[in-house]
Amino acid sequence: MAKPTIWHNPRCSKSRDALTLLEEKGIDAEVVKYLETPPSKEEIREVLDMLGISARELMRTKEEIYRELNLKEVTDEEKLIEAMAEHPKLIERPIVIKEGKAAIGRPVENIIDLLDG
Structure with a gap:
């Protein structure tokens, strides 16, 4: 079994x-x-597929770079994904990936559900 990624x-x-939380659960x-x-x-x-959400839902919309790039007006998913790849500060955090599933750790209980599931 592959180990989870954060x-x-x-x-x-x-x-x-x-x-x-991962360390407390003894998860490497x-x-x-x-x-x-x-x-x-x-x-x-x-990760978007694993989460079942849109690119915008994965974005930190309060980051200054979000406003600077005028991403509020962008509707093209691919453009939003490109922006996150170029400016990773836009990506919501933390994200834990385990066995083809993912969870955003906001709140941290989301990760517990992923780990226990």
């Missing part, structure tokens, strides 16, 4: 909480610091 931002308290997860190693457009598409 898209992690060490500066984010929710992301740190999710990593702590692959930690991807996605701001340093941004996911590809394909990886973002895969």
